[in-house]
Amino acid sequence: MRVLHYEPAIRLELGGVVRAVLDIATQQSRGGADVTLATHDATDVPPDFPGEVLVLPGPGPLGRLGPGVAKAKVVASQQDAIHLHGMWSLANIQWAELAKKANCPYFISPHGMLDNWCMDQKGLKKRLFLQLVGKKWLEQACGVHLTATAEQQQSRRWAPKMKSFVCPLPMDMAPFQDIPARDMAAQAEPAYAEDRPIVLFLSRLHEKKRPELLIDVARELQSEATIVLAGDGDPNYVESLRRQASDTTVRFPGFVRGTPKVAMYAHATCFALPTSQENFGYVLFEALAAGAPVLTTKGADTWPEIDTSGGGMVLDPSSKAFAAAIRQLIASPESTVQMGARGRTWALENLNAEAATKQLLNQYAQLKEEQG
Structure with missing residues (x-):
């Protein structure tokens, strides 16, 4: 054909x-x-x-x-x-x-x-x-x-x-078969070299994905975790995010691709996308495939699949809900690893x-x- x-x-x-x-x-x-x-x-x-x-x-x-x-x-x-x-x-x-x-x-x-x-x-x-x-x-x-x-x-x-x-x-699952070492993530974002929980947002920086909500989460969590907002967007909008985050530890590594991207997913405590709207949401399933627990909202069309996978949580789109879920994951590292493993198994088996x-x-x- x-x-x-x-x-x-x-x-x-x-x-x-x-x-x-x-x-x-x-x-x-x-x-x-x-x-x-x-x-x-x-x-x-x-x-x-x-x-x-x-x-x-x-x-x-x-x-x-x-x-x-x-x-x-x-x-x-x-x-x-x-x-x-x-x-x-x-x-x-x-x-x-x-x-x-x-x-x-x-x-x-x-x-x-x-x-x-x-x-x-x-x-x-x-x-x-x-x-x-x-x-x-x-x-x-x-x-x-x-x-x-x-x-x-x-x-x-x-x-x-x-x-x-x-x-x-x-989805091509080949890049997720073998998980890269943490130092590959640190090459793209030095925060990964620190012994500190990482909450990763990796997507286009756009208002519909609500990165501002995670800046509010960073203020609430303070020293408990580092929020990483990875991605490109309209320069004026990205600059406005940087200004909003100036009193926090939020990091902006820019657009990341290839092996460092897989490593950033894999070595994050969780992946967070508090989106207003997402269609398939590649990043959600990439995070699952890399073994990162996923936090998202019903704004993602594929939220039922995230819920079914056992590797994520579907939350209300509020900083309070996301902060509480992140604290829960940080407080129970063994359960968090198990959640990530369930999501990874589901992704590798179902995303054919x-x-x-x-x-x-x-x-x-x-x-x-x-x-x-």
């Missing part, structure tokens, strides 16, 4: 959607599909990416394909399926039109962008987009891929006739990239056949 994925910019600091696109495309290539990854910016496409990379000129004004549309038209006619990612892109609408002209089915992954919290942000503009082009685009898709039942429940209201299905994202990839490719084929 020839499959094209389109994502405007492949830059990992832009967040989880880019990671999802890379993982889906990589695993589908390894699973036998003939995959093309189309983008305007291939900065973080791995050198060993097993598919074809198509770098388009542009993008054009208002997020359209711009000068890349001619090349996109040619490549669209060569595909068996076109998979579009995200919601608010006019380029995606153009790809859908090219797909229809080529008699090629297109699929959409909203990546949580139709969740209630997301739709409340700049809601008027998003509702206008849906009214003008988005609802029709969703409902004419051969299939809409959602990563969790909670996402499916929230998305239906915006396009009731869309043909949606739930399939987890294919091969199975998720096969499921998604089968959905393409099944829905394509149903569409006729």
